[in-house]
Amino acid sequence: MHIHILGICGTFMGGVAALAREAGHKVTGCDAGVYPPMSDQLRELGIELIEGFGGDQLALKPDAWVIGNVVSRARQADGSPRYPLMEAILDSGQPYISGPQWLAENVLQGRHVLAVAGTHGKTTTTSMLAWVLEHAGLQPGFLVGGVPSNFGISARLGAPTLPASRGPAAGRPGLFVIEADEYDTAFFDKRSKFVHYRPRTAVLNNLEFDHADIFDDLAAIERQFHHLVRTVPPSGRIVSNGLEESLARVLHMGCWSEVRSFGAANSDFTAQGEPGRFDVLERGEKVGRVEWALGGVHNQLNALAAIAAAQHAGVAPAAAARALCEFLNVKRRMEVRGVVDGVTVYDDFAHHPTAIRTTVDGLRRQVGAARILAVFEPRSNTMKLGSMSAQLPWSLEQADVSFCHAANLGWDAAQVLAPMGGKARVASSIDDLVREVVREARPGDHVLCMSNGGFGGFHAKLLSALAARGR
Template structure:
C-alpha cells in the first residue's frame, strides 16, 4: 500500500509514517515549517518529504491519503485555500482517512493496546511503560509523541502482543472531531491527570471530561483503567460510568503509592512494599508517572518489583529536561513544557534536584500552543514561574499583552518580541552556575544553540 501523509512531521503523524514504513508500505508525505527531531527521523527512514501542501502532489496517486489534524478547510486572506492539496483530494473523490483511523485498522487490530492519556506526562509515561515491558521481554510495539532515549525513535511495530500508545485528547481531523484516543480501543487505559487545555477546541473542562469518558467506554470488562487518585476531574469521569477493573495511584488510599523522595522511592501496593525505584529523574510528577506505568504493566503480568527495577535504567525522552550544552559555566536545557502546570512541575523538579545553593534557574518560554496563544491561561503564568529566579518570555505572535500578564513578577520577568531579543536578555543576565530552561512545544527558533553560541562569545 502507498500512503501519502499530510502533516507528516507532527510527532503523531511521524510515528504513523515510521510504523507504516516498517510494515512494508510505501510512505511519502508533506508538511510545512518542519523541525527536528521528527524531520531527521523520517529522512533516516528514507521517507520522501515534500515541503508545503501544493495540489501538484496529486501526482503521487497513493492508495490512500492520510490526513493529519493540522490540515483544515481554512482560507488565506486573499481567499485561496491554505491547503490546496486537501481541496484537490476532496474534488477528486480520492480515498482519504485520518491518522488514528489508519493506525487502528492497520496496526492496532488484534493487539493488547495500552493507552496513556492525560493533560500532562503522556509522552514520558508512555515511554516508561514501553521500557518496562521491553525489559520484561514482551517486545512491545509503541507510538510515542517524542523520542524515548532508550529506543532512539518514536515508534516501532514490535513483535509482541502488546502495543503502547500515547493517547491524545486532541481532535482527530477536520472531518472527525472526536478525540484521537477514541480510535485506539485499549484493554489497558491510563488516565494520568486531567485539567483544562486546548481552548481552541474545548469550551471547558467538562467537555474534555466527556471525551475521557468516551475513552473509558471503549475499555472491555476484562480491561483495566489506571487512574490518578488525586484528580477530582478523573473522579467525575469515572462517575459517568466505568465497566472495567479500576486501579488507582498517587493518593494515600490508592492501590499504588510511593514512599520517599522522587529520585529514590519505595513502591507500595495496597500498603505493602513491592519494589523500589532509583533513577536519575526528579519531580513528584515523574514519581506519579512511574506509579501509573507500574500499575499498567501489572495488568499484562509484569510484577511491580520488575517494573520498578526496569525504571532504574529509564533514560527519559528527548526534550524533557534535556541538557543541550554548557557554555561559559551556564547550562542550557530543552523542555517541552507549554501549559502553566507543566511549566511549574518542570521548574519544581529542577529546583528539588538542585537543592539549596545549586544555582539559579532562568526560565525561557514561548506561549506557543493554541491554548496559550488565545490567552486562556495567561493569569497562571506568574504562578507557574515561581521557582525561577528570572523569567524570559518570547511574545511574538500573541494576541495579548505578555508584559501585563507577567507584571506580578516585577523585575524578575522580561519580555522579548523576537527570539534575538530574548537571547540578548538572557545572555546579559546569566552568570556562572545558572541553569537556563527553554520551554516550548515547538522548535523555539533554535534558541538553545543561539544561547550557547552567544554565551561562548560573551
C-alpha cells in the first residue's frame, strides 16, 4: 500500500509514518517548513518528504491519503485555501483517513493495546511502560510523542504475538503501548484521538482543563475521557490517579472494567519515600523499590501508573520496579543541554501551568538551595489564548527569577506577572531573552527552559552567549 501523509513532521504523524514504513508500506508525506528532528528521522527511513501542501501532489495517486490534524479548510487572507492539496483530494473523491484511524485499522487491530491518557506525563509514562515491558522480554510495539532514551526511536511495531519465553501466554496478541491524546483527530473527525485506539489497558494519569482552542471547559474534556472508558472491555483494566477528582467524576459516569488506582493514601498502588528512592506498595504491602535519577513527585506517580498497567500485561510489580531503576528519561524532559561558566542549562517540554510548577518543583528537590532561573514560552494554543495565564505566578513560585518570551500573545505578560515583582522579566524577542538571562545568570545557577516547541533555538544561543561571556 502507498500512503501519503499530510502533516508528516508532527510527532504523532511522524510516528505513524515510521510504523507504516516498518510494516512494508510505501510512505511519502508533506508538511509546511519540513523540519527536524522528525524530517531527519523520516529521510533516514527512506521516506520522501515534500515541502508544502500543493495540489500538484494529487498526481502521486496513493492508495490512501492520511490526514494530520494540522490540516484544515482554512483560507488565506486573499481567499485562497491554506491547504490546496486537501481541497484537491476532496474534489477528486479519492479516499482519505485520519492518522489515528489508519493506525487503529492497520497496526493496533488484534493487539493488546495499553493506552496512556492524561493532561500531563503522557510521554514519560508511555515511555516507562514500554521500557518495563521491554525489560520483561515482551517486545512491545509503541508510539510515543517524544524519543524515549532507552530506545532512541519514537515508534516501532514490536512483536505481533507474545514471544515463546512467555510460556502458556506465548502466541497471544502482542502488546502495543501508545500515548493517548485527548486532542481532536482531524478537521473531519472532532472526537479525541484516543477513542480510536480501543485499549485493553487504559491509564488515566490526571485530568485538568487544557486545549482551550477546542474545549469549552473541563466538563467537555471529562466527557471525552469517558468516551475512552467506554471502549475498555470487561476483561480490561483502567489505571486511574486516585488524587484526581476530575477522574473520579469520569468513572462515576459509568465504568465496566476493573479499576486499579494509584497515588492517594487509600489507592491500590502507593509510594513510600522520596521521588528518587521509594518503595512501591500494593495495598499496603511492599512489592518493589525504585531508585533512579529522576526527580519530582509527578515522576513518582508516573512510575506507579506504569507499574499498575504493566501488571495487567503480566509483569509483576517487583520486576517492573527493577526495570524502572534502569529507565532513562525522555529527551526534552529535564534534559541537560550543557554546562557553561558554571551555569547548567536544561530543556523541558512543560507548557501548562501545572506542568511548569511540577517541573520547577522537581528541579528544586534536586538542586536544593541553588538558584533556579525559569525561562518559559507560552506557545500552546491554550497559553496563547491566555485562559490560564493567571496561574503563571503560582506555577513559578519556586523559581528564583522567571523570564517569559512574550511574543505573539493575546494577553499582557508583564501585567500577568506583575505580582511577582522583580522575580519576573518579560522579553519580546529571543535575542532579548538571551541577553536578560545572561545578565542575570551566575556560576552555580540552573536555567530551566520550558517550551513545547523549538523555542527559536534559545538553548544553543544561551549556551553560546554564556561561553562568550566567560572568555
